[in-house]
Amino acid sequence: MGTENDLTVRDRFQALLGRDDAHLWLFGIGAVVLAVLPFALSTFWTRIALGALMWIGLAQSWNMIGGYAGYLDFGHGAYFGVGAFVTGIVMVELELPFVAGLLIAGVFCAVLAYVVGVPTLRLSGAYFAIATWAFAEAIKELALILEITGGTYGMTFPTGPGTSGIPLVGWPDEMFFYYLMMVLTLGTIALAYFLFEHSEFGFRVKAIRDHEDAAQSLGIDATKIKRRVYVISCVIAALFGGANAYYITFIHPNDVLAPIITDQMIIMALLGGLGTIGGPIIGGVLIFLLNRLSSLFLGNTTIYLPLIGLLIMVTVLFAPSGVIGILRGEVGREDVKQNLRELAEKFDIL
């Protein structure tokens, strides 16, 4: 990069961020880089990379309902978990291959999201947020008492050659899961891009987010559109849930239905930059790597936990529009100073 002329680099960067055809280029280059990446990585780092890909996809799926439609879904993780269990039940009880499990999980969660969405999307703001939260907690508790999910003993997936149902795949190893996650994640990003940034549909969604009543008076069927966004975003979470379950091979309600799954998606989307394509990508990668690598490499104490908390607080304080704001250069020395001045004023409490 350093050998190139400053002006052209800058122009290209500008073009990449600003022009639509350039978005396609960026996506294409990204896809090629991702496709060759595992050949340069050890098994362990392939795992880390595929984990990061999954969380990008999950953050993006939350961003669809939370960022673009403006509905704070605090129960999104429920679909991640339900997707995992449906995939598992299909594989264990019906003895079908993984692909079938994943497809059935997707369909099941589409129906579930539709049924849940109809009454729940009538709520808004905090009421919607808390209702979805309670729904997700209830689903977790249900999975803990049902027989078919393995209850509190959890569920072990079939492994080995032939369980994937995909021709030419032998023993599903890290490489397989890497490409699986890559396809799902790139698909999610492409879908989000065309749906929300590049179509009539996206404008309607954003119109509803910004002024639901006004949008409705313009003849936009808000109910239907919100429901569609909800169902799509939930199905994506379910697909990741199924893929992740087959990858980890053991699932338990306390893990795949834990509230922290939803919390992480929200924090990634918000900290990256809400309602943008790039935000969840950046937020997903950074938060996942920070979290996972610190617990693995600094894992002989727990000091990394408060440090992560502190880092999140500082980022919010100084990067008002998320990490994507830092990338856009909105956080210069002057901005930080201005920020500190404004913060100091708020301490005028006497």
Next chain:
Amino acid sequence: MVSTELLSQSIINGLLLGGIYVTVGVGFALVFGVLEIIDFAVGEYVMLGAFTGAIVAPMVGGEGLLVVPLAFVAFFLVGVVIQPFIHHVTTGDRPMPLLMGLVFTFGLATFMRGSILTIFGPNTRNVPTNALSGGIEIGGLGTFPEVRVVTAVVGVLSLVAFMYYLYRTTGGTAIRAIAEDRDIARLMGVNINRYQSIAYGVYAGLTATGGVFIGLIYSAGPGMGLQYTAFAFFMIVLAGLGYLPGIIISGIVLGLAQSLTAVYLGGELVFFVLFGMIYVLLLVRPEGLLGKGEVA
């Protein structure tokens, strides 16, 4: 014990459990219901209060109740200092001010929980008390555990005191004015920073006080906060946002549902029934149980 006594005992258990939830909900009703701060650190104030009880009580003769005033004052001050940060991230030209508060307090909660785990280790700690032990048996009705009765009474009293402050004093009027419309309040000459800090301080102090009592009832541990964060949100939304007396009702409903489910339907089902009920209640009563909350 005959079965009617088990029923009345379960009702007592449920009501007193509701009292515990009220102590967590009182302060939160103000910051979430009135000031609209989505505070994910609420349960961590409970945890910090309980830990304060566990650490300080042995220094004051092993009496946890003596820690209560200290916990209130200490966390009032902590809250006063934290609020300007939250105020800062939830205002200004930020794209999603309310949500930035959510992320900030999520970071704050992680920081608090991680610090306590790292400094004090993973152990469960006892919060001792000599004044309150055992229960008072009332023939035909059941047993009233002393520490739980005191907790419930404190919860309800702090709600009453709180409402008095909010509706009968200048400070309270200022806080309500800010909640109504920040700009108009500013034009009326209200020092926004000051009253928001006081309000958040009172919330932090009350919640930590609730934490001392919860420590007395159960124990203190670094991971205990998460559960109360969820309950605080459920309490306030069931009560109806901004409608303070509603939290007594939601406390009673949650407490009774939990206790009766455990005894009559089976312990395993407790949280499934409870969370399922909250979900359904929100669908049919979107403005809280009494229908008196604000439509968000």
Next chain:
Amino acid sequence: MRDNLKNTVNRRQFTKAAGLTGALGVTGVAGCLGGGSDRGGDKFKFGVVTSLSGDLRFGGEVTRRGYDLWKKTINENGGIEVDGSSYEVELTYADAKSDPSTGADAASQMITSEKVDAVLGPYSSNVTLAVAPIMEKNQTPHISGSAESPRIWEEQYKHTFGTVPTVTLIARQAAEEILSLDPTAESVYVSGVNGPFSKATASAMRDAAENKGVEVLAYDLNPSDTDWTSVVSSAKSEDPDLHFHGGHIGSHVSLLKAADQLNYDPNGFFCHYGVNTSDFKDGLGGDASGTFGATVWLPSIERTGGKLFGSAADYAKAARDEFDQSPDYTQAASSAAGIVYQQALEELGAAPPLSDTEQSKLVSILEDIEVQTFYGDVTFDKEGDFYHNNTTTSPLPVQLQGDDDEAVVVGSSASASEANYPVSE
């Protein structure tokens, strides 16, 4: 917002963006290099996957103390002796956060990045169940010093071993002894947490009572953070002779406090796991005395072995000197897991780092191993429901007695003390 963006990207901002992208890139590259790092051959290197944070952080801390003490002691003795030369031991830790997917990544890290010779196992059955398949795939030996859940051994993992007998055995044998105390109990109320380990514990307690012909008044499972007054009230109205409870320490503390608050007073409480830990005693303040528990090891116990630590008492002293508190059986079993490796490596006779074939050979040696340690005799089952679990070390019922709440053995064994039963305050 995008229009705005188009016009505002200038040089300064670009530099910054490039800087950040660069920083990320460097992290990535460092990662790749780290992935290929070679290790010195002068030490045996063990990976430890345990949970220092998350729900099961207390147990994680206990296992860590066990592994650390083994390492410290063996290195003071010069290390593991192979063919006349000695090799020190190195431990490298990762925090699995009580989360299976973090645990699985940690296992992979240990094998492919850290290139460890063998792995010491996680705490919590969920993490173990996610780690074990990775050990299978990489054919890396793996001993857990704490796993008690029967579920792990049912999976028949070839490369995973455990030094603590499954709770199915511990809880059942201890429960049967407690039920035989005089006056013999006629009824028992069984409660437990609806978790994988806890449910297995509670159901073993129930089986014990049914075997002994004692009436089981209820088998009452609850979420771990439920309010236990409901259970106590139901139990009180049933009025059992004994109350058995399966769960982790936090739930014992909450249950016993609720019992105290509601004046519920059966002849005794038997709780498992963790009665004989500082966590349990701290949690109850001074009120822990009288509680029954189960163990496979105590500082005062007489065991045959003497490898590395001369006796149980020697081990307890070393542990107290190091950590300022008495060890419990999970800590002892974790240290014993290290001693088992030590013996197996001596038998293998290969210098570090171990090749893949040597690792496989180590697994075969572990299958047939017999070690006499301060913790007891350790061997691993070769078939059946407890495949690769050490079922040799025998469980004992204990009771916390006296002001300092030291656990003493009760029941029918030769060394047993008199039980405080029915428990009086």
